[in-house]
Amino acid sequence: MITFKSTSLIVPSEATPNGLLPLSEIDQAMQWTHAPLIIIYKPNNNKTIPFSIEKMKYSLSRALVHYYPLAGRLHWIEGGRLELHCNAMGVQLSEAYSEAELDEFGDFTPNGLIQHLFPRIDYTTTSIEEQPLFLVQVTRFPCGGLCVGTAISHIMADGRAAMNFTNAWAKLARGEELGCDEMPFHDRTMLRSRQAPPVRPLSDHIAFTKPPLLIGCSDxxxxxxxxxxxxxxxxxxxxxxxxxxxxxxxxxxxxxxxxxxxxxxxxxxxxxxxxxxxxxxxxxxxxxxxxxxxxxxxxxxxxxxxxxxxxxxxxxxxxxxxxxxxxxxxxxxxxxxxxxxxxxxxxxxxxxxxxxxxxxxxxxxxxxxxxxxxxxxxxxxxxxxxxxxxxxxxxxxxxxxxxxxxxxxxxxxxxxxxxxxxxxxxxxxxxxxxxxxxxxxxxxxxxxxxxxx
CATH class of the missing domain: 3.30.559.10 (Chloramphenicol acetyltransferase-like domain)
Incomplete structure (x- = not known):
């Protein structure tokens, strides 16, 4: 159903800060897999979408100059924790074609069929140190429609941060420049513990307590x-x-x-x-x-x-x-x-x-x-x-x-x-x-x- 034409690693178009970027406590408690999202476009009034894979690559490389942590890699450290190496290793972009028409995907219910429209990682065979923190798959359809399927590391961004990045990339792809108020803020120490380390014992926090079980069940x-x-x-x-x-x-x-x-x-x-x-x-x-x-x-x-x-x-x-x-x-x-x-x-x-x-x-x-x-x-x-x-x-x-x-x-x-x-x-x-x-x-x-x- 889906044929891949190319897969590329996209790196920042300019030199970016190199070194370790401390993660917040919230980052450390997040799932280390990737959150998939699909973004669907249809041609207006039967007009062809002016798609250019080279423009997508170039604008993404420019976006990574500002969002350079996404081009880095995670590494395991003691205590099940992770650290982020800002090393400009890049993100992954794939171009694909669908034999099926866009309408065959129905209302885009997140089921087995939709999973062909976003990039996936085999976590059992790929170590976290090798995994790009952002992957994108641009799928083109016979009708001229497009799907931009993204997968961003849960460790790196929540929904608002992910959308800020995606919108910044899209704005650059339109040929516009980012304003000062659209620049990302990367200091995650603002969400670190204010005690280093905590000097008092802490009981279980409600946010990490287990939800109720069905009556009569032990698990x-x-x-x-x-x-x-x-x-x-x-x-x-x-x-x-x-x-x-x-x-x-x-x-x-x-x-x-x-x-x-x-x-x-x-x-x-x-x-x-x-x-x-x-x-x-x-x-x-x-x-x-x-x-x-x-x-x-x-x-x-x-x-x-x-x-x-x-x-x-x-x-x-x-x-x-x-x-x-x-x-x-x-x-x-x-x-x-x-x-x-x-x-x-x-x-x-x-x-x-x-x-x-x-x-x-x-x-x-x-x-x-x-x-x-x-x-x-x-x-x-x-x-x-x-x-x-x-x-x-x-x-x-x-x-x-x-x-x-x-x-x-x-x-x-x-x-x-x-x-x-x-x-x-x-x-x-x-x-x-x-x-x-x-x-x-x-x-x-x-x-x-x-x-x-």
């Missing part, structure tokens, strides 16, 4: 073996407004109204509990992600390039409460979790990570010498990330804005991303993964309960 092995399916669900502007209305019905004013994310995510959590049909006394938690750029003191520069996100965990709730109480209950629990990520919460978490002799158990990959799946966050729990505020649809390489941007892979039960719908202002798209046995019921309840709650 997650049986649930992890169950088949999963991915889906993309569209939520219209009217449906979003209806959920916000319901979430805010029981709010004691003058409290700040629940956002569309809080309302939609609360609804998702309830529906997941409903289709999993567990005991009413089943405990469950939701894992969210908080951007801490403006939560830590002093605030981080907006151009901070690295990981500036932190897990926000709800308190443990019961199925019975989530399903019997109004939507405001679930939305309120989500808000409480996000608001708990304060400067004190963040600094205590940084101290906790720094205090660990081995950070391997904290990382999203438990086995640091070989690739493993991320820790199981599924049944009876959910992970709901918000991509609503990310500048996903600003990525214009000179071909116009993309028609779709979304995750390249989603295979962990209970994991979901809430994104903007580019075709309909105010509408949302939810990329989700659930056990296959639950998916059809989830879709039914999700839409039906918007109006029946």
């Amino acid at each position: 997650t092995k049986a649930e992890q073996k169950k088949e999963t399916s991915a889906a993309l669900l569209k939520v219209t502007k009217e449906q979003v407004e209806e959920l916000q209305k319901k979430a805010n019905q029981n709010m004691v004013m003058p409290a700040r109204p629940y956002t569309r994310y809080e309302a939609v995510a609360g609804h998702i959590w309830r529906c997941a509990c409903k289709v999993r049909a567990g005991d009413n006394c089943q405990p469950t938690r939701a894992l969210l992600v908080a951007d801490i750029r403006n939560r830590i003191k002093p605030p981080l520069p907006q151009g901070y390039f690295g990981n500036a996100i932190f897990d926000a965990l709800t308190s443990t709730c019961l199925y019975a409460d989530l399903l019997s109480k109004p939507l405001s209950y679930a939305s309120g629990k989500l808000r409480e979790a996000i608001e708990a990520v304060t400067d004190e919460y963040i600094t205590s978490a940084l101290d906790f990570i720094a205090s660990q002799k081995d950070v391997g158990p904290l990382r999203k990959n438990f086995h640091i010498r070989g690739y493993t799946e991320a820790p199981f966050l599924g049944n009876p729990n959910v992970y709901m990330g918000s991509w609503i505020s990310l500048p996903l649809y600003n990525v214009d390489f000179g071909w116009g804005k993309p028609v779709y941007v979304g995750p390249g892979i989603l295979h962990s039960d209970g994991k979901m991303f809430i994104m903007r719908d580019p075709a309909d202002e105010g509408s949302l798209v939810i990329a989700l993964c659930l056990q296959t046995q639950c998916m059809d019921s989830f879709k039914e309840f999700f839409y039906k309960d918007i109006y029946d709650l």
